[in-house]
Amino acid sequence: xEFLRTLFSPNDFMPHGFCYSWNAGLVWLHVISDSLIALSxxxxxxxxxxxxxxxxDLPFNWxxxxxxxxxxxxxxxxxxxxxxxxxxxxxxxxxxxxVTAIASLTTAxxxxxxxxxxxxxxxxxxxxxxxGARSRAQAELAQAKNNLEQRVEERTAEIAATxxxxxxEIRRRAQTEDELRGSEERFRLLIEGVRDYAIFSLxxxxxxxxxxxxxxxxxxxxxxxxxxxxxxxxxxxxDLERGRPQMQLLKAADEGRSEDEGWRVRKDRSRFWANTxxxxxxxxxxxxxxxxxxxxxxxxxxxxxxxxQEARSELARMARVxxxxxxxxxxxxxxxxxxxxxxxxxxxxxxxxxxxxxxxEELREAIVDIGQSATRASEIVSHIRAFFKTSQDKAQxxxxxxxxEVLSLTVAEAxxxxxxxxxxxxxxxxxxxxxxxxxxxxxxxxxxxxxESMTSVxxxxxxxxxxxxxxxxxxxVTVQDSGGGLDPQHAAHIFDSFFTTKPExxxxxxxxxxxxxxxxxxxxxxVPLPRQGATFQFTLPACA
Amino acid sequence: xxxxxxxxxxxxxxxxxxxxxxxxxxxxxxxxxHFTSASEFLRAKRPDAPGCIVLDVRLPDLSGLDLQQExxxxxxxxxxxxxxxxxxxxxxxxxxxxxxxxxxxxxFREQExxxxxxxxxxxxxxxxxxxxxxxxxxxxxxxxxxxxxxVFPLVASGLLNxxxxxxxxxxxxxxxxxxxxxxxxxxxxxxxxxxRMAEQLGILSxxx
Numbered sequence: 001x002e003f004l005r006t007l008f009s010p011n012d013f014m015p016h017g018f019c020y021s022w023n024a025g026l027v028w029l030h031v032i033s034d035s036l037i038a039l040s041x042x043x044x045x046x047x048x049x050x051x052x053x054x055x056x057d058l059p060f061n062w063x064x065x066x067x068x069x070x071x072x073x074x075x076x077x078x079x080x081x082x083x084x085x086x087x088x089x090x091x092x093x094x095x096x097x098x099v100t101a102i103a104s105l106t107t108a109x110x111x112x113x114x115x116x117x118x119x120x121x122x123x124x125x126x127x128x129x130x131x132g133a134r135s136r137a138q139a140e141l142a143q144a145k146n147n148l149e150q151r152v153e154e155r156t157a158e159i160a161a162t163x164x165x166x167x168x169e170i171r172r173r174a175q176t177e178d179e180l181r182g183s184e185e186r187f188r189l190l191i192e193g194v195r196d197y198a199i200f201s202l203x204x205x206x207x208x209x210x211x212x213x214x215x216x217x218x219x220x221x222x223x224x225x226x227x228x229x230x231x232x233x234x235x236x237x238x239d240l241e242r243g244r245p246q247m248q249l250l251k252a253a254d255e256g257r258s259e260d261e262g263w264r265v266r267k268d269r270s271r272f273w274a275n276t277x278x279x280x281x282x283x284x285x286x287x288x289x290x291x292x293x294x295x296x297x298x299x300x301x302x303x304x305x306x307x308x309q310e311a312r313s314e315l316a317r318m319a320r321v322x323x324x325x326x327x328x329x330x331x332x333x334x335x336x337x338x339x340x341x342x343x344x345x346x347x348x349x350x351x352x353x354x355x356x357x358x359x360x361e362e363l364r365e366a367i368v369d370i371g372q373s374a375t376r377a378s379e380i381v382s383h384i385r386a387f388f389k390t391s392q393d394k395a396q397x398x399x400x401x402x403x404x405e406v407l408s409l410t411v412a413e414a415x416x417x418x419x420x421x422x423x424x425x426x427x428x429x430x431x432x433x434x435x436x437x438x439x440x441x442x443x444x445x446x447x448x449x450x451x452e453s454m455t456s457v458x459x460x461x462x463x464x465x466x467x468x469x470x471x472x473x474x475x476x477v478t479v480q481d482s483g484g485g486l487d488p489q490h491a492a493h494i495f496d497s498f499f500t501t502k503p504e505x506x507x508x509x510x511x512x513x514x515x516x517x518x519x520x521x522x523x524x525x526x527v528p529l530p531r532q533g534a535t536f537q538f539t540l541p542a543c544a
Numbered sequence: 545x546x547x548x549x550x551x552x553x554x555x556x557x558x559x560x561x562x563x564x565x566x567x568x569x570x571x572x573x574x575x576x577x578h579f580t581s582a583s584e585f586l587r588a589k590r591p592d593a594p595g596c597i598v599l600d601v602r603l604p605d606l607s608g609l610d611l612q613q614e615x616x617x618x619x620x621x622x623x624x625x626x627x628x629x630x631x632x633x634x635x636x637x638x639x640x641x642x643x644x645x646x647x648x649x650x651x652f653r654e655q656e657x658x659x660x661x662x663x664x665x666x667x668x669x670x671x672x673x674x675x676x677x678x679x680x681x682x683x684x685x686x687x688x689x690x691x692x693x694x695v696f697p698l699v700a701s702g703l704l705n706x707x708x709x710x711x712x713x714x715x716x717x718x719x720x721x722x723x724x725x726x727x728x729x730x731x732x733x734x735x736x737x738x739x740r741m742a743e744q745l746g747i748l749s750x751x752x
Contacts, residue, residue: 037594333602333629339556340629340650344564347654351571366567373560 013088039073071106073100132493178492198295204288218266218297223366234264252278273302334412335380338373345370396431406443424466438516445478445509473542480535548593552576555585556600563645582606596664601628623664687729695722700742
């Protein structure tokens, strides 16, 4: 308390006005100046306070506080200057100055410390530039943001579209997958349902992995008992020994397909003639994952082929019989001639002998005639028998002899139709290897056709038949008539079965003849000659 | 009746058959000749005697059927007997239509041939007889005057002399004379004789 009393009491000092001798002007100058300074100093912290309250973001606001305190202290010293003019409380005044000094020092020290940091603060120019840059950046940013938004919108639209497409795609795929599954199912059912073909699949080493109804049907195994077995089960012992099953797989793998025909064995060990096709199955990388195998039972076809062969020879035989039928009239005529002569002569002899004095010379002549006619009749019979004997054996045959036989058989037919037959047979021809009856048939057909083609010819009726060696080892027979020839339209079809220009023809003669000649390794053709008549030629290989 | 000995012509290209037929006919006392073709037969001189042809249907130059037609065209009236080694129906029909006596298939029984030959010969004999009497009538007819030839059909149609006279604008007396001449020249013994002759000559008046 003593200190406070000392502080606020004037003690023994004189007011400061005494120093100015109470010069009113001087006193008031100090009073006004100090008062104004004090007021100004006082106003600054207020302003600062206001400023820092408004700008809380500013750095170093503690500096403003320090500065405010320092200014306030300075203002207080000036108030004390006015006070001490009249009141000599110099302790108080000195204390105020002391406080001010502390605040000033602190502020000055802080300020020195603050300089590097304050220097680091951007200058207004820098700030402007930065602000400019920033506002440009901001503008750009805004622009960019705009762009971005647009792009985002676009992308969003795109994504939406893509999404939609994807959705559709997914739906479509699902549908496709369904369809595929359905199709696969149908395909599987189809394959399983195929009955005429055995369709099954194999592992790369030949073990069975699938089995359809056709396979059951053809091979006799049920799917359950055969799946997992090796497919060599279907091969015969001989084929197994020759490694045929493996060979077929190897060939298929190498060449992409292998086809085979041969005997296969059913479950009941019976055999059937099969056609098999093996195809390799590969994955996307081309790795072999197995084989598919299709087997057809060709037994029926094989039988049909055999039957066709038989039918062909039967047809050839029938054609021969038909030709014989056509010849019946002339054969009957020919054979009845000597028979008639025999009967007449015998009857004449009988009557002559009944007379009292028979003419013995006449009787002898009649009996000689009977003998000759009988011989003639038996010759004709043996010709016919030689012609129609059914031996199918192949033998070395003299082609000229065949032609002679046919001509002797058709001589009556030729005479009846007033056809002059002109044979020009080459001599010393080598024999051919063939079936006599078949070759006779060919020549007979050509000769009969030639004769028949001339029945309505008014002029010369001539049938030329020649044989020659065309080149070493090849015989050529030519039959040429002087008939009207063939209509070019017909010429193209004369070798077709059942094609005929004759009202009662069967249309089999030429096709059969051609097949016979071809079976003998030769060729039969119509030679296009620009004159009248038709010319047929056939070749046959001679015996080596 | 024509009493000339008959003759048979055998046309067959097969000598053995032709000779055997000829021999068979000889054995029954028939004259026979053998030809091996139609043309040979056509060229040959044939005596005017009753007879027939034994013809093979098939001949090298001209078929028997064609020869049959040729003979008809040439007014050769020899009856034809066909023989054939092999007959078919159309051939037979054609031959019979053309007037064949018989159609025999070889070998035939002798009786068939001999009967056919006898039938053919007698048919030909009748034809020849008819032709001979016709020739006699025609020669008599040729002796008639034109007036008598006018009177002939009228009388033959049964008209009285008076009617004939009216028809021809002549007197009954004249007609009576013509009629007498007619009967005499034609060697008619009665009116019915004359009528038959008119028929044969084909001169009967169309009015009757």
